[in-house]
Amino acid sequence: MSIDVVILAAGQGSRMRSQKPKVLHELAGKPMVRHVIESAMKAFSSPRLHVVVGHGADQVQAALSDLPINFAHQHEQRGTGHAVSQTLEALGNGPVVVLYGDVPMIQAPTLSALVERVDEQHMALLTVTMANPHGYGRIVRNDQGQAVAIVEQKDASAEQLEIGECNTGILAATGDQLRRWLPALSSDNAQGEYYLTDIIAMAASEGIEVATAEPALVSEVQGVNDRVQLSALERIHQSHEAERLMREGASLADPKRLDVRGELSVGQDVFIDVGCIFEGRVHLGNGVHVGPYSIIRDASIGDATRIEAHSMVEGSETAGDNAIGPFARLRPGTRLEKKARIGNFVETKKAHVGEGSKINHLSYIGDATLGKGVNIGAGTITCNYDGVNKHRTEVGHNVFIGSNSALVAPVTIGDGATVAAGSTVTDTVEDQALAIARARQINKQGWTPPHRK
Structure with a gap:
């Protein structure tokens, strides 16, 4: 009909x-x-x-x-x-x-x-x-x-x-x-x-x-004539969402401090702390922990993943048993395989992070593929944009990238390779090789530092 x-x-x-x-x-x-x-x-x-x-x-x-x-x-x-x-x-x-x-x-x-x-x-x-x-x-x-x-x-x-x-x-x-x-x-x-x-x-x-x-x-x-009435309906809607989530297996630190702005589905034994915002379509697997004031948008979070405080996950997918944050940002196109870790003040975009790999501190990894067991040192960035086009960085398995390194895409780092701290890598690094790409240190004796006049 x-x-x-x-x-x-x-x-x-x-x-x-x-x-x-x-x-x-x-x-x-x-x-x-x-x-x-x-x-x-x-x-x-x-x-x-x-x-x-x-x-x-x-x-x-x-x-x-x-x-x-x-x-x-x-x-x-x-x-x-x-x-x-x-x-x-x-x-x-x-x-x-x-x-x-x-x-x-x-x-x-x-x-x-x-x-x-x-x-x-x-x-x-x-x-x-x-x-x-x-x-x-x-x-x-x-x-x-x-x-x-x-x-x-x-x-x-x-x-x-x-x-x-x-x-x-x-x-x-x-x-x-x-x-x-x-x-x-x-x-x-x-x-x-x-x-x-x-x-x-x-x-x-x-x-x-x-x-x-x-x-x-x-x-x-109930109709809406002004912003006060709209606000009242917002709280009613969110209270209904909170009740639904708790019945489906989630614990909420405070049901009154939750915002669902889309479709949120949860597994069992999920914990959501205060002030979290869920937008678009989001799925939280069994045992997921979401720390306070995190924003998750259009993402699938695998079982037993911990998202620490003030993290943002958008257009991303985690396989499970992952650690994210605090203060991490996963941008669209990010995929974390099992046990991968993204630490504080790390940003990823269109990044495939292999099983057990770690990006723990102060790094940007974009348009990149990381194999298994990779360690990215603090302050490392993939230089993926040449001003016109984006380029990819390919990192093999069990690679160690030293702190404050710049990987200038397009570039490939082979399996088991090591990049020394402070390096700017522009060429392929072969399997098991050590790449040192930094200027020789020069010490000047008796140097007088600048001073105020």
């Missing part, structure tokens, strides 16, 4: 005090509207996506340019009913779900359950019961308990204001139903707008039953 998903994203969001459209403000490192789209795509198989844009339309379209979306323009802000009507020509006859780009925590199971209730004789409405319903439209039911209308806060009577069941704005109907009802909407209300919610009364008048459902959590339907 083909399903249309309409997402309203045309509002200005003036209370955000921002040049950026409200729906592009980020929750867990991702624009709010993208959270909504991803939930819809999880709930339905190949839905047709329609995003209604208005203020900042170019920015919204650019941010979602990688997705198969039909963008509809609402040039005048005349209410939610008017917004949905901009998509009518593109809708099919089957179920249509209306969502909101600033309600980012809606979940796929909630949407699936809602759509199941929709057919020619039924539409569906997502409601929520709140202790303090101020600001929400109220659900009006008849004597048989059927939902027959929604009354907005500003239009509600004193009796209706006492109703605790509220409208979330999220609903589902067929395309045929919407084509009948939306053109008949009236703007005769306190706001002078075309309310989408008025179609509930139209459905009731036609004898079409309005089925209602509630989300598992109130946070699923």
Whole structure:
């Protein structure tokens, strides 16, 4: 069954005090509207996506340019009913779900359950019961308990204001139903707008039953009007992530000081210290230890690896039983084989570090392949860039590179070779050879050092 998903994203969001459209403000490192789209795509198989844009339309379209979306323009802000009507020509006859780009925590199971209730004789409405319903439209039911209308806060009577069941704005109907009802909407209300919610009364008048459902959590339907509300949802989202991780086998030093900004999966007996940030797709294997204030982005960390404090691992992979940091940076394209070690203030990029190899201090290793059992001395760098092109450094097995050496790529260091400290290596070093590439020391007796005048 083909399903249309309409997402309203045309509002200005003036209370955000921002040049950026409200729906592009980020929750867990991702624009709010993208959270909504991803939930819809999880709930339905190949839905047709329609995003209604208005203020900042170019920015919204650019941010979602990688997705198969039909963008509809609402040039005048005349209410939610008017917004949905901009998509009518593109809708099919089957179920249509209306969502909101600033309600980012809606979940796929909630949407699936809602759509199941929709057919020619039924539409569906997502409601929520709140202790303090101020600001929400109220659900009006008849004597048989059927939902027959929604009354907005500003239009509600004193009796209706006492109703605790509220409208979330999220609903589902067929395309045929919407084509009948939306053109008949009236703007005769306190706001002078075309309310989408008025179609509930139209459905009731036609004898079409309005089925209602509630989300598992109130946070699923909480909208964002300002940065304070966005911050509150961020903490709710992160608390859900922390709870999930602990149930899956991770211990968190402080669940309130965790930020997951993507997809994080964990094995058993993982430990995550305070202040860590996980972005993109990250996997932590069994027994991984992540030290405080580390950032891991788009990486796979093998079993029993220890990442010490203030390290950054991006676009990298470790085979397991590795030691990283503190204050280490693994840049994209780094692969550590088992038992390889990256120490403090070491940076790697497009580096394949062999089993048991060590780069322990103050070094840069980029565009390089290191064999097994290599020792890189402190202060060593691979000079991989000639100002135009990048070149590779190839280091064989069981090589010892002395401190403060510069390996000028392209260059090859053979198996078992040794490079003396302070060398600048520009030519191939054969297997088992000792390379000494430094100027002869000269001592000048009686030399007078510079002094202040």
